[in-house]
Amino acid sequence: MTTPPIRVGVDIGGTFTDVALMHPGGLATAKVLTTYGQPEQAILDGILQAADRSGVALGEIGQVIHGTTLVTNALIERRGAHTAFITTEGFRDVIEMRSENRFEQYDLNLALPEPLVARQHRLTARERIGPDGEVLLPLDGAEVERLVASIRAGGYQAVAIGFMHAYANDNHEVRMAEALRAALPDLSISLSSVISPQMRELPRFNTVIANAYVQPQVADYLGRLVARLRETGIEASVFMLHSGGGLISVQTAAEQPVRLLESGPAGGAIFAADYARAHDLDKVLSFDMGGTTAKICLIEDGAPKTASTFEVARTYRFKKGSGMTVSTPVVEMVEIGAGGGSIASIDAMGRIQVGPRSAASEPGPACYQRGGTEPTVTDANLLLGRLDPNNFAGGAIPLSVQQSKGAMTERLAGFSEPDAAFGVTEMVDENMANAARVHTVENGREIEHFTMIAFGGGAPLHACRLCEKLGIEALLVPPGAGVGSAIGFLKAPVSYEATRGFFQRLKAFDAAAVNAALTELEEEARAFVAAGADGAETTIRLTAFMRYAGQGWEIPVSLPYRALCEDDIAMIETAFEKAYRTLFGRTIDGLEAEITNWSLVVATVLPEATQVARLGGQSHAPVAKTREFFDAALRATVQAQEILRSDMIAGASVEGPAVIVEAETSTIVTSAYRAVGQSDGSLLLIRKGERA
Structure with missing residues (x-):
C-alpha cells in the first residue's frame, strides 16, 4: 500500500493567509497576516510554520493546493493588463450597454461599473456567424491583417476575441488568434469559444475580457510562486482550486485564470460539505467568516449548490445586477462585507453601519497596533469580552483594548463605548442573518430546517447569535475551523467543467447532435483532469440549462450521463419540471421547454466520508x-x-x-x-x- 503524499492547502484571504498541512501524523495549521506586496511570501511563511510544527521536512511535501483572491482583486481594483477586445462589427458596445437592468430603481445618480476595456480599445471585424454556426459573412484576410496592425500599433499586452455566436462555430476566432500569435508571439490571447462557449454575448464577452485582462498578472504570480517554492526546497506539484470547487493544474489556471474568481470561498464550501456527509446532514447552511467578508452557501445532500454565472466588481457591492456578470462555473454563495476587519462608521442619519470597507491586514483593526485607527468588528468583539487580548491567534498577535476603546469612542461619537461595540456586532450579525434568509428564500428553502456549519476565524464568534436570529437549532464547528477553506482544498477532487451553448426546443430534440457535442465535452474535460488525476477513478455529472419558451433565463437540470435518444424527451421534461417546481413551487402548463446550454463535469471520485454518530453530553x-x-x-x-x-x-x-x-x-x-x-x-x- 502506497503512502499518500504530504499535502498542503493554502488560502490567501483579505486579512489572513491560512495553511493546512496534512501529514501521516495528522494535521498541522498556521495562520499568518497576508502580505499584499508579495502574497507568495505569506504562503512560504505559513508553510514553514506548519512544517516546523509537524516535524515535516520541506522536501517531503508532495502537493501544494492553492486558492487566491488575486483575480477578484485585480478586477475590482482595475490592476490588469493593457487589453484590447476584438468583436463583430456592430457589437463593440455590448459590454457597456449591459442588460439594461436598473438595479437601484430610485437612484438618480446610478453608478454603473466601467467596462474593463474602454471603447477606443474595442476593435471590430467585418464577419458574422449565425446562431446555428453558419457563416453569414466570411472573415477575409485583409480584415485580419488590418486588426493585427492595429493591435501591434496599440502596444497591447493582452487581447480578448469574442465574435457573435462563436460558441456555435469558432472558425473565425481561431483564424484571428493564429494571425495574432504569428505576428506577436508574446501577446496574451483569450478566445470566447474556449473560455466561455455559451449563449448570451454579454456574459461571454465579459468573461473572455476578464480572462485576458488578468492573464499576464496571474501567469506572472503563479510563475513566481512555483519558483519561490522550488528555491525553498519544495519540489511539490502545484494545483489551484477553481471557483466550481475542484482542482486544476497551475498551467490550466495560468491559461484560464477567470476560473479562479471564487477559489478561496469554494474551498470553504467543500470543507463544510465534507462534514455534512460525515454527520449525515442533508440540509446545511455553510457560514464562512474571515477577516474581510462572510460567505453563506447552501449544501444539500452533501454537495454545495453551484451556478454557471457570477457577478464580480459590483459598484453597489451587495446589490445584484450592479457588477460584471461572467459565465464560469462557481459554487453559488452570497458574500457580504462582514469580516473581523470590517470597518464601522456613522451614516448621515446617525446610524451605525458596518462594511463593506475593511481594515484587512494592512493596517488591520485598531487593536492590532499596526497603525489602524478605525473601529472594526474585531475591536467590538474585544470590547465585549469575546476575545482574549493575550491569546488571539494563539498569542501571536497581542491585542490592545485601549486602542479599540479609542477608535470606538472617536469614530462612533454619540454612542457610549459598550453601546457602540454592541451596535457594531449586532448590525453585522443582522446583515449576515438577512443575507442568509434572502439566499434560502431565493432557492425555495426554509432556513429553520437547516443545520449551520461554521468556520473561518470569525464565524465561531458569531455563529450562535446568527442561529438565534435565524431560528436554527443546531450548529457544527468542525476541528480546524479557523483555517477551514485551506483544509477544504485538501478534500477537493481534481475536476473540470466543460460547457457548450447548443439551443434546442425539447420537441425538436436532436439526440445524435447532442451526443456528439457531449462526447466532445467529455474529451475536453478528461484531457484537463488527466493532468492531475494520476489515473484516479472519475465520475461524470451532466447538466442541461433549461427554460420555458419565452422566458429570459434558465435553470440547471441534472440528467443521467449516457447516450441519449428521442425517447428520453419525456425523461428530460420530467426532470425540468421537478427542478422548476422545487425552485418556484409550481410549473407552467401549455409552454414548451427548451435547452440553451450544456455542462459536463469530470471529477475524481472522493473517498467515502467516515460516518460520525451524534453524541449527547456524557x-x-x-x-x-x-x-x-x-x-x-x-x-x-x-x-x-x-x-x-x-x-x-x-x-x-x-x-x-x-x-x-x-x-x-x-x-x-x-x-x-x-x-x-x-x-x-x-x-x-x-x-x-x-x-x-
Missing part, C-alpha cells in the same frame, strides 16, 4: 477559568466558562454561556445553547431543550 468539560462576555440575546454581560478546545473530547459538554478557545479562533456558546464534543473533534452546539 461528561462535563474541565473549566480552565471564567471570564465575562456580553450576551446579545440577553442584552447583558454574563459570567462565562472558558474551555480549551482540546478538552472538548468526545462526549464532553458545556452549558452556555461559555467560550471554547483554540489557536485560530474562539467559539462563543451563548446562554441559549450547550456544546458537546463529537468523536471527530467537532463541536455540536444545540439549543437548550433540544435533544442532541
